[in-house]
Amino acid sequence: MAMKRNKIAVIGAGFTGSTTALYLAQKELGDIVLVDIPQLENPTKGKALDMLEATPVLGVDANIIGTSNYEDIADSDIVIITAGVARKPGMSRDDLININAKIMKSVAEQVKNYAPNSFVIVLSNPVDAMTYVAYKVTGFPKERVIGQSGVLDTARFRTFVAQALQVSVEDVTGFVLGGHGDTMVPLIRYSFAGGIPLEKLLPKEELDAIVERTRKGGGEIVNLLGNGSAYYAPAAALAQMAEAIIKDKRRIIPTIAYLEGEYGYNDIYLGVPTLIGGNGIEKVFELELTEEEKAALDKSAEAVENVIKLVR
Numbered sequence: 001m002a003m004k005r006n007k008i009a010v011i012g013a014g015f016t017g018s019t020t021a022l023y024l025a026q027k028e029l030g031d032i033v034l035v036d037i038p039q040l041e042n043p044t045k046g047k048a049l050d051m052l053e054a055t056p057v058l059g060v061d062a063n064i065i066g067t068s069n070y071e072d073i074a075d076s077d078i079v080i081i082t083a084g085v086a087r088k089p090g091m092s093r094d095d096l097i098n099i100n101a102k103i104m105k106s107v108a109e110q111v112k113n114y115a116p117n118s119f120v121i122v123l124s125n126p127v128d129a130m131t132y133v134a135y136k137v138t139g140f141p142k143e144r145v146i147g148q149s150g151v152l153d154t155a156r157f158r159t160f161v162a163q164a165l166q167v168s169v170e171d172v173t174g175f176v177l178g179g180h181g182d183t184m185v186p187l188i189r190y191s192f193a194g195g196i197p198l199e200k201l202l203p204k205e206e207l208d209a210i211v212e213r214t215r216k217g218g219g220e221i222v223n224l225l226g227n228g229s230a231y232y233a234p235a236a237a238l239a240q241m242a243e244a245i246i247k248d249k250r251r252i253i254p255t256i257a258y259l260e261g262e263y264g265y266n267d268i269y270l271g272v273p274t275l276i277g278g279n280g281i282e283k284v285f286e287l288e289l290t291e292e293e294k295a296a297l298d299k300s301a302e303a304v305e306n307v308i309k310l311v312r
């Protein structure tokens, strides 16, 4: 049997979607279908063609098309959903719930119809609740519907730690649990630089400040950009998750997973450490938490539950 390239659909060809498509092409992970609404069909085709014309210079083979026709996502192996509205200064991610839930429902219906065997990776905010909507509407098994927050949140944490220590970002690992909001729970106890616990390398006040900056990391970019939210780092996170599935890398990375009893929560999507490979989410790691850490996670889960309640 002839081998075929993977097919990856990216729904929403705005800042995060188009940047993700470019990273996917650069990593030569498969052919890419960029989808946006009919009113933006020409700009979407234009972005795709422009990217395609970069491939000879980049030295990668990937077909890239732009479309507003969902038939074009037929039989995609992976569908990345970035469709929706981004927040502006002064807004919280949760303020997007009504408008983005509507968009997510319509997109998830199309994914269910045209790409029934795909792995779905959700970015649209509020992302924990949007991943829940995608899961319910597609009816796909929980292993195949995954949300992105933790790779981005730990990337921000790692950046700030590396800056403080003046060391390579590669040697810093982070660990963030909970919802993708200001209540997220970066766990210092599980974070290291070159295997050395961060608590041995930085004073408590400095670590506390890094935790606080990480929690508000999305808002920091929103305030700087003025009219939209982060996209380079979020897109890099999406490409890493797609790569983990396509190459069956069996990476241990934090993702937004459906919980059925893990950490004491039920019928909720929440950020937790997971094993990601060729079958999607292959495992949720349940760790012992201190009382203080568990209380912080409970608070974050409650904030997520309050939003999911609105779409359940």
Ligand SMILES: NC(=O)C1=CN([C@@H]2O[C@H](COP(=O)(O)OP(=O)(O)OC[C@H]3O[C@@H](n4cnc5c(N)ncnc54)[C@H](O)[C@@H]3O)[C@@H](O)[C@H]2O)C=CC1
Binding pocket: 011, 012, 013, 014, 015, 016, 017, 035, 036, 037, 040, 082, 083, 084, 085, 086, 087, 096, 100, 103, 106, 107, 122, 123, 124, 125, 126, 127, 148, 149, 152, 180, 228, 229, 230, 231, 234
């Ligand atoms: N989970 C996370 O860590 C992050 C989440 N986000 C979220 O991702 C979403 C996208 O952000 P950006 O790309 O910056 O926004 P953007 O506004 O640049 O792009 C969104 C695109 O979605 C399109 N769209 C709307 N309805 C659609 C539909 N039914 N089908 C296809 N496309 C549709 C819009 O036309 C637009 O082009 C936002 O909700 C944002 O809050 C952004 C960064 C990080």
Ligand SMILES: O=C([O-])CC(=O)C(=O)O
Binding pocket: 086, 087, 093, 125, 152, 180, 217, 218, 219, 221, 222, 229, 230, 234
């Ligand atoms: O802050 C936002 O609205 C976008 C986002 O989720 C992030 O950059 O973490």
